[in-house]
Amino acid sequence: MTTSWDGAYTASAPAPWDIGRPQPAFVRLAEQGRLSGQLLDSGCGTGEHTLLAARHGADALGVDLSPRAIELARAKAAGSGLAVRFEVADATELAGTGLSFDTIIDSGVFHVFDDPDRSRYVASLAAVLRDGGHCHLLCFSERQPGTCGPRRVSQDDLRAAFAPGWEFDGLQEATFELNRPGLGIPVAQAWLADIRRVRPGR
Numbered sequence: 001m002t003t004s005w006d007g008a009y010t011a012s013a014p015a016p017w018d019i020g021r022p023q024p025a026f027v028r029l030a031e032q033g034r035l036s037g038q039l040l041d042s043g044c045g046t047g048e049h050t051l052l053a054a055r056h057g058a059d060a061l062g063v064d065l066s067p068r069a070i071e072l073a074r075a076k077a078a079g080s081g082l083a084v085r086f087e088v089a090d091a092t093e094l095a096g097t098g099l100s101f102d103t104i105i106d107s108g109v110f111h112v113f114d115d116p117d118r119s120r121y122v123a124s125l126a127a128v129l130r131d132g133g134h135c136h137l138l139c140f141s142e143r144q145p146g147t148c149g150p151r152r153v154s155q156d157d158l159r160a161a162f163a164p165g166w167e168f169d170g171l172q173e174a175t176f177e178l179n180r181p182g183l184g185i186p187v188a189q190a191w192l193a194d195i196r197r198v199r200p201g202r
Contacts, residue, residue, distance in 0.1 A: 005066040009046070016149070017108045018045055019179045022052040025138050025192045026107060030056040034136065034194075037102030040128065042091045043109035047073030047084075053105065054082035061099075063089035092120040095127035104128075104135040108176065110161075111139040111150045122161050129197040134169070135162075137193045138176060144189040149178075153191060162195050170194035 008015040022030075026049050029035055035053040044050050044062030046069055054060040060083065064070055073086040089097075091109065104125055113121055125135060142152040155171060162168070174192035 005064075006068045009066055009068040009072060014179055015045070016178045017176075019177050020048070022048045023107055023138060023177060025174045025176075025190075026052060026105060026136070029105075029136055034134070035103060035105065037133075038100065039103040039105065040099070040101045042104055042106045042125065044073060044086065045069050045107075047076050047086060049105055049107050050084055050086065051077060051080070051082065053103075054080075054084040058083070058103065060084045061101075062086045063091060063094075065090055092117060092124050094124040097128065099128045100130055101128055102130055102133045104133070106135065106137040106139075108138060108140075108150070110137055110158075111153050118161055126165055126197060131197055131199055133197045135166075135193075135195045135197070137195065138174060138190055139193075140176060141173070141189045141191045143173070149188060155191065158191060158193055158195075162193075165198060167196050167198050168193065169196050 030052050035056055035058050037058060039053045039058040039060045041050040041060060041062040044064050047062050050060045050062035062073055067088050070086045070088050077084050129135060139153045140150050142154045144152055171191060171193045174190045176188040176190040178186055178188060
């Protein structure tokens with residue numbers, strides 16, 4: 001699995017999601033002061049969103065399964081003076097790491113999972129997000145026509161995946177920018193979710 005993701009970062013052209021800048025949806029969140037505290041960028045890729053959060057004052061950690069992506073992210077961060085770290089890690093296996101965060105961001109990770117891995121992923125995030133913390137998640141929407149690109153996600157899919165122990169504080173239409181117009185979807189329809197961690201049963 002690591003090899004396949006490494007391939008996305010060693011190809012002659014950048015991966016479709018690696019646009020060389022943060023997604024506009026996360027830029028707006030940062031400007032609103034919502035990327036704060038101890039923050040995890042889950043599946044950080046080359047680190048654009050981790051660095052964005054750090055520039056806005058977060059104590060930011062980016063994790064990715066691809067060693068090559070983490071190498072590129074560390075190179076971007078070198079000499080920045082920002083409170084930012086990057087580590088190779090599986091975002092579906094964060095439980096037991098001893099990590100704890102106020103905020104989690106997910107840009108295009110949730111929609112890559114099949115159903116079993118989706119459940120593991122949500123449980124992994126729940127294990128490291130503090131009670132009252134927020135997960136800001138951007139994923140492809142079922143409103144995006146065609147089949148090119150990743151799996152589409154509906155509002156019902158999101159609400160079913162984040163059920164016990166989570167509450168939705170926001171779920172809105174958004175866009176996901178891509179770097180390859182040749183794919184036919186330079187800007188894809190997306191959902192931007194703000195999901196708050198709560199104690200089960202509350």
